[in-house]
Amino acid sequence: MGLALGIDFGTSGARAIAINPDRDILAQATCTYDRQLPEVWKTSLFSLFEQLPLDCRQQITRILINGTSATVLFCNGEGEAIAPPLMYNDDRGKAMIPQIQGFAPSDHLVLSATSSLAKLLWGLENLSLDGSIYFLHQADWLASLLHGKLGISDYHNALKLGYDVHNLCYPDWFPSLPDRLTLPKVYTPGEAIAPILPQIAQQFSIPPDCLICAGTTDSIAAFIASGASVPGDGVTSLGSTLVLKLLSETPVNNSQYGIYSHRFGDRWLVGGASNTGGAVLRHFFTDVELETLSNQINPHQKSNLDYYPLLRKGDRFPINDPNLPPRLHPRPADPVEFLHGLLQGIARIETLGYQRLTELGATPLKRLYTAGGGAKSNTWSKLRQTYLSVPFIPSISPLAAYGSACLAQQSS
Numbered sequence: 001m002g003l004a005l006g007i008d009f010g011t012s013g014a015r016a017i018a019i020n021p022d023r024d025i026l027a028q029a030t031c032t033y034d035r036q037l038p039e040v041w042k043t044s045l046f047s048l049f050e051q052l053p054l055d056c057r058q059q060i061t062r063i064l065i066n067g068t069s070a071t072v073l074f075c076n077g078e079g080e081a082i083a084p085p086l087m088y089n090d091d092r093g094k095a096m097i098p099q100i101q102g103f104a105p106s107d108h109l110v111l112s113a114t115s116s117l118a119k120l121l122w123g124l125e126n127l128s129l130d131g132s133i134y135f136l137h138q139a140d141w142l143a144s145l146l147h148g149k150l151g152i153s154d155y156h157n158a159l160k161l162g163y164d165v166h167n168l169c170y171p172d173w174f175p176s177l178p179d180r181l182t183l184p185k186v187y188t189p190g191e192a193i194a195p196i197l198p199q200i201a202q203q204f205s206i207p208p209d210c211l212i213c214a215g216t217t218d219s220i221a222a223f224i225a226s227g228a229s230v231p232g233d234g235v236t237s238l239g240s241t242l243v244l245k246l247l248s249e250t251p252v253n254n255s256q257y258g259i260y261s262h263r264f265g266d267r268w269l270v271g272g273a274s275n276t277g278g279a280v281l282r283h284f285f286t287d288v289e290l291e292t293l294s295n296q297i298n299p300h301q302k303s304n305l306d307y308y309p310l311l312r313k314g315d316r317f318p319i320n321d322p323n324l325p326p327r328l329h330p331r332p333a334d335p336v337e338f339l340h341g342l343l344q345g346i347a348r349i350e351t352l353g354y355q356r357l358t359e360l361g362a363t364p365l366k367r368l369y370t371a372g373g374g375a376k377s378n379t380w381s382k383l384r385q386t387y388l389s390v391p392f393i394p395s396i397s398p399l400a401a402y403g404s405a406c407l408a409q410q411s412s
């Protein structure tokens with residue numbers, strides 16, 4: 001077995017990581033982009049290949065790309081984009097929600113304004129799309145540049161399109177679409193699709209029998225990268241918002257709390273996101289202040305402050321209340337005390353979040369990994385540990401590209 005190459009396309013750049021069968025990183029490449037356009041993605045993909053050392057490229061036997069979940073595009077039969085991509089956070093699809101409510105189950109993920117299905121229906125109604133068209137996710141399109149087939153996706157990317165990940169088919173309620181539109185055929189993430197196109201293999205000195213694998217989404221790739229792998233493993237992402245992911249024997253889907261589950265082999269990756277998180281910390285402190293002030297906090301001592309840190313009213317998970325007010329008073333004069341209250345408040349919300357997932361049927365949290373900017377803070381980890389009472393495990397890697405490489409390596 002040769003090297004597996006994982007490639008992550010994020011919101012501001014792309015990264016490639018090559019690993020050996022022992023999962024050691026042998027080479028890395030990065031590039032940034034300031035425009036989200038298919039031709040920029042393509043140039044970036046090829047630039048990543050060029051940056052990898054020749055002897056590394058010559059040993060690659062699997063390639064897998066993760067894209068940003070719900071970033072989609074329409075293309076023609078030649079694989080050329082025929083309209084600018086609709087990015088993950090584009091909510092123009094909200095105009096289609098009343099239509100979707102007419103056929104989709106009432107609590108389904110596709111009822112979100114940013115779902116891939118809302119974008120598909122919006123595009124069909126509002127973009128000029130002539131002739132045969134393919135609807136693809138970012139990862140699908142990028143992989144097609146390498147294997148040369150159009151109309152292939154994976155069941156992680158296809159979840160927000162409405163694909164039924166239990167029965168592995170498009171559901172009965174799926175709307176009828178024009179015959180000239182091809183929906184992606186959905187593969188298991190990591191499954192081999194086809195060997196690399198001969199001209200690409202030759203151009204970059206990649207072996208011609210290198211297999212291109214079905215992709216995944218950025219957040220699932222990041223979950224895999226942490227090393228989390230058994231039911232009860234959770235990954236908390238302390239980024240701008242607080243995102244919890246818990247590997248579970250059973251799926252949990254609850255639209256009230258915005259909880260949904262990705263299929264993860266024969267297990268389920270249950271996720272929930274709160275509006276609290278690092279954005280609130282950054283509103284009050286610089287990253288340097290966060291580091292210096294948090295070093296002065298005693299994480300084993302409880303703060304008397306009872307905060308629910310939000311920048312504006314409303315949260316969905318673990319408390320579903322669109323009018324929930326930010327609770328940030330009283331504010332002590334001492335910034336160390338204030339920060340202590342904020343970190344504790346977020347830790348309590350995280351704890352309540354895992355409790356909520358379990359209450360709704362997920363496997364209870366047994367071990368915890370941490371990702372995102374807040375993972376840097378040892379004080380915060382110690383403080384969180386007093387609430388969560390499970391072992392904290394260091395992540396193998398914080399990089400989604402590493403997770404994609406691991407998924408590629410498991411490919412059959």
Ligand code: ADP
Pocket residue numbers: 238239240241277278279280281282287290291294371372373374375376377380
């Ligand atoms: P995102 O990708 O969601 O924008 P990141 O994962 O880059 O976010 O994390 C950024 C957040 O990390 C910031 O909002 C900041 O509050 C938080 N952060 C950075 N350094 C520290 C620190 N030393 N202690 C606690 N939080 C920190």
